[in-house]
Amino acid sequence: MGTTRITAAEQEKALASIKKPDIIKKQKLNVRYHVEDYDISDRPRRFLEAFAAILKHTNYRFALEHFIRVSAKCSRCTVQCPVYLATHDKHDIPCYRSELLLSVYRRHFTVGGALRGRLLDNGELTDEKIEEMAESFWNCTACRRCTLECPVGIDHALITHLGRFILSEIGIAPRALVVSTREQLEGKTGNTSAIPVPALIDTLDFLEEDMKAELGVDITFPKDVAGSEFLFVPAVSDFLMEAETLMGIAAVFKATGGSWTISTDYFDAINYGLFYSDRMLERIIRKLYAESERMKTKAILIGECGHASRSAKYYVPVHCGGTKARPVYNIMEYTHRMLEEGKLKLKPDAITDTVTYHDPCNIARQGWIIDQPRELIRAFCPNFVEMTPNKKENICCGGGGGTVSIDEIRPYRTTIGGRAKADQIRATGAKYLIAPCANCKKQLRELVEDQEIDCEVVGLHDLIYKAIIFDTKEQKS
Amino acid sequence: MQELLDFARGPLFRLTIALMVLGLLRVLILDIWGAITAYRRAGDRQLAWGDALRKTIAWLFPVKRVFTKRPIYSLCSILFHIGLILVPVFFLGHVQLWKSSIGLSWWTLPEFWADLLTVTTVVFGLTLILGRVGSAQARYLSRKQDYLWIPLLILPFITGYICTNMVLSPNWYVILMLIHVVSAEVIFVFLPFTKIAHCVLMPLSQFILALAWKFPARVDDKICTTLNKKGAPV
Numbered sequence: 197m198g199t200t201r202i203t204a205a206e207q208e209k210a211l212a213s214i215k216k217p218d219i220i221k222k223q224k225l226n227v228r229y230h231v232e233d234y235d236i237s238d239r240p241r242r243f244l245e246a247f248a249a250i251l252k253h254t255n256y257r258f259a260l261e262h263f264i265r266v267s268a269k270c271s272r273c274t275v276q277c278p279v280y281l282a283t284h285d286k287h288d289i290p291c292y293r294s295e296l297l298l299s300v301y302r303r304h305f306t307v308g309g310a311l312r313g314r315l316l317d318n319g320e321l322t323d324e325k326i327e328e329m330a331e332s333f334w335n336c337t338a339c340r341r342c343t344l345e346c347p348v349g350i351d352h353a354l355i356t357h358l359g360r361f362i363l364s365e366i367g368i369a370p371r372a373l374v375v376s377t378r379e380q381l382e383g384k385t386g387n388t389s390a391i392p393v394p395a396l397i398d399t400l401d402f403l404e405e406d407m408k409a410e411l412g413v414d415i416t417f418p419k420d421v422a423g424s425e426f427l428f429v430p431a432v433s434d435f436l437m438e439a440e441t442l443m444g445i446a447a448v449f450k451a452t453g454g455s456w457t458i459s460t461d462y463f464d465a466i467n468y469g470l471f472y473s474d475r476m477l478e479r480i481i482r483k484l485y486a487e488s489e490r491m492k493t494k495a496i497l498i499g500e501c502g503h504a505s506r507s508a509k510y511y512v513p514v515h516c517g518g519t520k521a522r523p524v525y526n527i528m529e530y531t532h533r534m535l536e537e538g539k540l541k542l543k544p545d546a547i548t549d550t551v552t553y554h555d556p557c558n559i560a561r562q563g564w565i566i567d568q569p570r571e572l573i574r575a576f577c578p579n580f581v582e583m584t585p586n587k588k589e590n591i592c593c594g595g596g597g598g599t600v601s602i603d604e605i606r607p608y609r610t611t612i613g614g615r616a617k618a619d620q621i622r623a624t625g626a627k628y629l630i631a632p633c634a635n636c637k638k639q640l641r642e643l644v645e646d647q648e649i650d651c652e653v654v655g656l657h658d659l660i661y662k663a664i665i666f667d668t669k670e671q672k673s
Numbered sequence: 674m675q676e677l678l679d680f681a682r683g684p685l686f687r688l689t690i691a692l693m694v695l696g697l698l699r700v701l702i703l704d705i706w707g708a709i710t711a712y713r714r715a716g717d718r719q720l721a722w723g724d725a726l727r728k729t730i731a732w733l734f735p736v737k738r739v740f741t742k743r744p745i746y747s748l749c750s751i752l753f754h755i756g757l758i759l760v761p762v763f764f765l766g767h768v769q770l771w772k773s774s775i776g777l778s779w780w781t782l783p784e785f786w787a788d789l790l791t792v793t794t795v796v797f798g799l800t801l802i803l804g805r806v807g808s809a810q811a812r813y814l815s816r817k818q819d820y821l822w823i824p825l826l827i828l829p830f831i832t833g834y835i836c837t838n839m840v841l842s843p844n845w846y847v848i849l850m851l852i853h854v855v856s857a858e859v860i861f862v863f864l865p866f867t868k869i870a871h872c873v874l875m876p877l878s879q880f881i882l883a884l885a886w887k888f889p890a891r892v893d894d895k896i897c898t899t900l901n902k903k904g905a906p907v
């Protein structure tokens with residue numbers, strides 16, 4: 197599959213700076229995303245201090261050491277990076293992006309590099325380099341496709357992840373993510389969308405009425421039922437934007453008799469920490485886990501959301517007790533198990549239009565959730581077509597790594613980041629594009645709109661809602 | 674001249690080999706030690722060992738890659754590597770040298786194969802250089818060592834080939850042999866300190882990659898303390 201390269205005009209539009217010159221000057225930072233005002237004095241020194249503190253307390257050092265020893269500079273990663281494939285800009289070569297941070301590491305944190313740097317009097321971290329990193333690390337969607345192709349096994353997305361973390365410690369991080377995280381951890385509402393509890397309850401009541409009207413079945417969203425099997429936590433934005441996904445999930449629980457609950461104390465699985473700060477990642481995970489302890493549920497069940505699922509699945513064990521921690525599942529795992537066990541029945545031809553499936557990077561790249569959604573789709577849709585490449589090698593929606601939540605870079609996301617995806621979607625000619633991820637859905641909707649593709653973006657449970665069969669009387673009542 | 678060659682083949686050879694072995698052991702031990710430390714600090718020690726092993730094998734014998742992305746480049750690289758690894762170790766003349774310097778000997782490559790692999794290594798080494806010089810992306814990434822390594826690596830192959838396959842005057846033979854031996858020794862010395870260390874570190878890559886995402890538990894507090902950020906708002 198060849199990705200079409202963007203034209204000069206598109207590039208200009210995508211990269212146009214939306215920032216006022218006085219802000220750029222005041223913040224000493226010419227990047228496309230907004231940043232809250234921060235201390236601009238002495239940035240290199242503070243960057244290095246933050247870098248040192250992070251190296252001291254985390255596990256990054258050994259990986260960086262390995263990377264600088266083996267890096268072959270072969271440029272193979274270019275064939276995988278959707279951003280590079282769209283721009284053909286040398287600055288977007290994954291290995292180049294990584295070198296930005298690796299060179300700082302080599303110069304300031306290895307003996308050989310420091311010696312050489314002193315002797316030749318070069319390579320010191322400068323303000324310009326910090327600005328380049330601030331730009332480059334947020335051009336990447338953290339999709340981790342480049343890692344598939346690196347022959348010596350360098351994980352460029354890990355380096356980008358670390359680079360963003362260090363930058364955030366000196367105050368450089370997208371305002372959209374920081375503000376949401378602040379509300380989630382310290383705000384009155386305790387969630388990234390700032391939804392107050394009464395509004396949440398209203399929404400859920402409203403959805404229950406809707407389902408009654410549409411399906412003729414009493415389906416509820418259990419609230420604060422301590423001791424349930426699952427604490428269900430979706431990306432909180434679903435309560436505002438993905439009503440049908442939530443209704444589909446509630447219907448599945450009704451049909452299968454599952455024990456689940458939503459907590460009105462904490463109902464947000466979004467974890468922007470995964471995108472800009474390991475410290476925030478940790479705090480959010482601990483908050484989530486504390487809620488499952490308080491509600492005494494057996495497990496944590498994350499809704500249709502890739503990054504929320506990955507952060508909970510991989511970092512609950514890290515921060516909350518290793519193998520002894522409560523297990524974390526994604527809702528598709530539950531629904532799929534119910535289908536396998538025969539508890540969930542779906543009309544085999546509920547959807548006759550062509551349907552295609554987008555693998556969210558955060559659940560597919562490492563091979564976690566790949567076949568389950570496909571088996572579910574085939575159970576209610578005879579016209580399922582694959583995009584290529586797919587599964588572990590899927591192409592990012594273009595809004596990965598938190599970039600989708602940065603509204604001001606929409607032109608970038610839909611012309612550059614999502615270019616390869618747009619080509620893929622077009623090639624399928626599908627009517628429905630299933631994307632079981634809150635972030636992917638938002639990005640893909642903007643993408644099909646801006647790229648004028650005739651295709652409806654939906655969640656998996658949105659369609660399951662249309663296909664579900666309630667067969668027993670007891671279920672109907 | 675002859676004395677110089679004897680010195681290069683004798684004590685200098687043993688010295689540079691020793692340096693190479695020690696240097697490679699050093700990076701190998703540092704790498705493994707780093708990984709063990711990271712593993713012990715990790716908050717979650719479940720690792721996808723099988724998956725990492727599968728990927729490691731796939732990259733050590735990258736047959737599948739030849740047929741997918743960048744086939745020509747992959748093929749050149751593989752053919753370049755085969756001779757690069759086999760000839761120094763299994764060519765008859767080298768095995769005799771190994772025997773006289775470290776007292777061990779082993780199976781040898783048939784002469785025909787030794788010659789053929791020498792030629793493939795030189796030819797595909799040259800294509801790799803051309804590929805690098807000819808690709809704007811690779812040029813942009815390349816450091817000095819990326820350009821210098823292949824010429825340096827094929828120099829002993831070229832001189833060795835000439836010495837074994839052509840009729841030379843004794844003087845020329847000694848001169849070329851000297852270049853052959855000394856260039857190989859330069860390689861031995863620099864190998865552990867540059868990207869060529871990948872010849873021992875590559876098998877660790879996929880495990881390191883899997884482990885690198887396993888962070889230590891509860892570092893928020895520690896980092897805040899170090900950076901004087903305790904109690905600061907998000």
Ligand code: HEM
Nearest residue numbers: 268270347348733750754757758801822823869871872875
């Ligand atoms: C155990 C065995 C080895 C493995 C698995 C291995 C693997 C690799 C890989 C994956 C690359 C990266 C890019 C590419 O595919 O070209 C590479 C490049 C390279 N390797 Fe090896 N290697 C091995 C041994 C060696 C040895 C012993 C040498 C030299 C003494 C060597 C010299 C090189 C050079 C010069 C390059 C760069 C090629 C270029 O410039 O494009 N390798 N190797």
Ligand code: SF4
Nearest residue numbers: 277336337339340342
């Ligand atoms: S993670 Fe994805 S977007 Fe970022 S450099 Fe790699 S392939 Fe490109």
